[in-house]
Amino acid sequence: MPVYQNSTVDSDKIVIGNYALYTAVTSGGAATTWTNIGAGILNSHGYNMEKYDVQAGNAPDPIEGISRETYVFDFELIEYDATILGLLMCGAVTVTAATTLSTIQIGGKTTLTPVAFKAVNTTGTYVTTIIAHKVTPDTGLQFTSKSDNDSDPVNAMPLTMTAKVDATKSAGSQLASITRTIVP
Numbered sequence: 001m002p003v004y005q006n007s008t009v010d011s012d013k014i015v016i017g018n019y020a021l022y023t024a025v026t027s028g029g030a031a032t033t034w035t036n037i038g039a040g041i042l043n044s045h046g047y048n049m050e051k052y053d054v055q056a057g058n059a060p061d062p063i064e065g066i067s068r069e070t071y072v073f074d075f076e077l078i079e080y081d082a083t084i085l086g087l088l089m090c091g092a093v094t095v096t097a098a099t100t101l102s103t104i105q106i107g108g109k110t111t112l113t114p115v116a117f118k119a120v121n122t123t124g125t126y127v128t129t130i131i132a133h134k135v136t137p138d139t140g141l142q143f144t145s146k147s148d149n150d151s152d153p154v155n156a157m158p159l160t161m162t163a164k165v166d167a168t169k170s171a172g173s174q175l176a177s178i179t180r181t182i183v184p
Contacts, residue, residue: 015128018042019119021075023087026116026133034118035087038079040156042119045073045130047176071132071163071176073117076144076156088159090115090136104141112136117161125183132163132176 019042022034048070054063077084082102086095090112094105114134121128138160146153165174 012124012126014123015121015126016123017121019121019130022118022120023084023135024116024118025087026114034116035084037084037088038077038081040075040077040079042073042075045071045119047071069165069175072138073119073132073135073161073163074158075160076158078154078156080155080157085141085157087115088137088161089141092137092140106141114164114166117163122183127181127183129179129181130176131179133169133174134166135161135163137161 021037021040021042023037024034025032049066050068052065052067053061055061082095082104083097085104086093086097092109092112094109096103096105114136117132117135119130142158144156144158146155163176167174
């Protein structure tokens, strides 16, 4: 017989399923029009911080704080869209797209221009929205190929993007925000 440590579960606090993913070019620190990046999965996301402390040696640590903060999104796409991949690469690649041909030209770039990133989950009447303001990719384009005979032969494109503090935002929301709203 199982032993339950909690007698109830508040189902309104549960986030079910995955997220719709969006990116946007930023202008003056504010996202402009959001673009859905397509089918895929947000594998994980999270806030990371590195702590510092000043040690006295013969007394308690007098100062503790946060030296670095990031918010990391780890996801995979299954739709090859050169324009979307170009946006997510933040200027690391050049994209030429037309109705019958699209080309991603790789190599020779040295700077990244951050984009905004948004993940939205709708569970019943609740909408959870995560927005990061200044996001860049951690690696170049990666492609995971599969066998033609695989039970799931769709190729995946894994990406990891990291948000860094955007000093143009107000204190407390310079990195990212997580908002949960009730839709009537």
